[in-house]
Amino acid sequence: MLDGLPAEAVEQALWWERHIVEVLDGRLPDSPPGAAARPEFDPGRWSLTRREQAKATELAAAGHQVSAATVKRRRQRYQAQGVIGLVDHRADRRSAAFGRVDERVVAAMTTAIAETTEASSRTAGFVLWRTEQLLAGSDPPVVLPSQRTLYRLFGRLAHGRHATGSARARRSLAARPDGPFSGVTAAAPGELMQIDSTPFDVLVRLDDGVTGRVELTGMVDVATRTVSAAVLRPTTKAIDASVLLARTVTPEPMRPGWAQALAMSRSVLPHQRLLALDERLTHAAARPVIVPDTVVCHHGKVFMSRAFRASCRFLGISLQPAHEATPTDKGHIERTLGSVSSLFAQFVAGYTGSTADRRGRHLADGPLWSLPELQDLLDEWIVAAWQNRPHDGLRDPLTPGRMFTANQKYAALVETAGHVPVTLTGDDYIELLPARWHAINAYGIRLNHRTYDAEALNPLRRQPSGVKAKKDLWEVHHDPYDVSRIWARDPAGGWITAFWTQLHRAPAPFGELAWDHARAGLPTGIEQEIAAAVTNLLERAHRGPATSRDRTVATRTHASRPPAPTPTDGRPTGPTEDADETTGAAKVIPLPVFDPFAEADRRW
Known part of the structure; x- marks a missing residue:
């Protein structure tokens, strides 16, 4: 449950958990089995309200600005949600998806990017120009953010869509x-x-x-x-x-x-x-x-x-x-x-x-x-x-x-x-x-x-x-x-x-x-x-x-x-019986020497 949260927020939640467990049970979470409860947090002697006041006094003496009401709220959230209830969610607060950009600007740029699906590939500057054209007749008028903000917005809206890349890849993704x-x-x-x-x-x-x-x-x-x-x-x-x-x-x-x-x-x-x-x-x-x-x-x-x-x-x-x-x-x-x-x-x-x-x-x-x-x-x-x-x-x-x-x-x-x-x-x-x-x-x-x-x-x-x-x-x-x-x-x-x-x-x-x-x-x-x-x-x-x-x-x-045929028995093939037989050489008939002058006198 704590994965993805800032480390400081997780550390603070675990710190609060130790003190809240002591308020509820009288002992810290890592106390050995059978250990006696501290006198000021003994559930058999004091009510829950007195134990909360004692914990607030202890933390205040250690330099923490904590009141009994704060300890009570932390204890209630821990009992209802567990350790996640002790997390300060201000550290996990997320900003808007597109900052403070007007939603109409986001919608117009989304439309401009969608129009590029079947069209030829163009640059991001064309998409910004097309966004401005789509917002030209808005009532009330839309104030466009700066050029740098528009380019950052385009980068987020066009991520993974090949808006300015390969047209074939863009159509395939669409x-x-x-x-x-x-x-x-x-x-x-x-x-x-x-x-x-x-x-x-x-x-x-x-x-x-x-x-x-x-x-x-x-x-x-x-x-x-x-x-x-x-x-x-x-x-x-x-x-x-x-x-x-x-x-x-x-x-x-x-x-x-x-x-x-x-x-x-x-x-x-x-x-x-x-x-x-x-x-x-x-x-x-x-x-x-x-x-x-x-x-x-x-x-x-x-x-x-x-x-x-x-x-x-x-x-x-x-x-x-x-x-x-x-x-x-x-x-x-x-x-x-x-x-x-x-x-x-x-x-x-x-x-x-x-x-x-x-x-x-x-x-x-x-x-x-x-x-x-x-x-x-x-x-x-x-x-x-x-x-x-x-x-x-x-x-x-x-x-x-x-x-x-x-x-x-x-x-x-x-x-x-x-x-x-x-x-x-x-x-x-x-x-x-x-x-x-x-x-x-x-x-x-x-x-x-x-x-x-x-x-x-x-x-x-x-x-x-x-x-x-x-x-x-x-x-x-x-x-x-x-x-x-x-x-x-x-x-x-x-x-x-x-x-x-x-x-x-x-x-x-x-x-x-x-x-x-x-x-x-x-x-x-x-x-x-x-x-x-x-x-x-x-x-x-x-x-x-x-x-x-x-x-x-x-x-x-x-x-x-x-x-050559493949041997079937795995043994090397040896020479055949007639491997040494030879045949007689044929008679060689020499060719005449070519004479160009004699050839010129011949009748064709």
């Missing part, structure tokens, strides 16, 4: 509910997921050679904070959101160059039990496959489009648009995408910063990643770092000092909620991809300045498709985030997979090892091993892509060397 509020909770993976798009603060080298920024579209599971899918595109379209849904319900495959530490079988996820339900997880990476039940999105045309709604209906997903100007409806995805920028984007070569005043110089002249390369880095980072990073929003309710990772939370919830794999076949996944109509020429299919070909296209080359509405072109589906292959619809049923003809010249896939913070179920040494690899991943992202010559050498070396 949209916050006035009373108690809490976000929607989810108890099972996929029960509630959120999707959103935001500019990605990294310059990228696009297919046409032009540098520019791209958009990041991602989906997060509220229950586990798992980033189920995230894609980068120059401009987010409805079909991109549909592909994101398909990627969410599809296992992330282990890619060439990724370490086995990233495999689901090496993680804390219950791989063997999930594998019995979904065979697609055989060679999956350590990212949970979550089937959305409800997806929350904003009212943008991308997520309100017919294509995205049709994809949700196809997968049995309930689409829930967020309330307008309600930041609490999808705060998880907004915060997650912001974390991607702070935890990943700032380490990538070409990072632009979040605002213009944070942007560096000559960024376009430095090494920049292409869009497919940056997508590979992002996919690896999500599996390696994000899914194994302890999250503050994933604390154990019984032991709040412990934080879970996204994979750990999924492993815990899937034990109680279960896992129902979506019946999405490979053909269903292709159906969700964007469709284009192209001719099948002798050299294959030309899509986005890339040529794709396959032997299965031979019967269809230079043949009409029979679809007159599409000028006899063939239906081709492609994954915007995987340029390695496309799919042409087979008139006999199914799809024909055509690979990029220059795939062998593409840069080698990225990925060494990855960060894994899972503290249970991991082989010894995996955590320390992959911790260093995540650091290596960020260093490679910061350095930017290698030169074309280095990338060509790395690609050919990677293509000519198949990955």
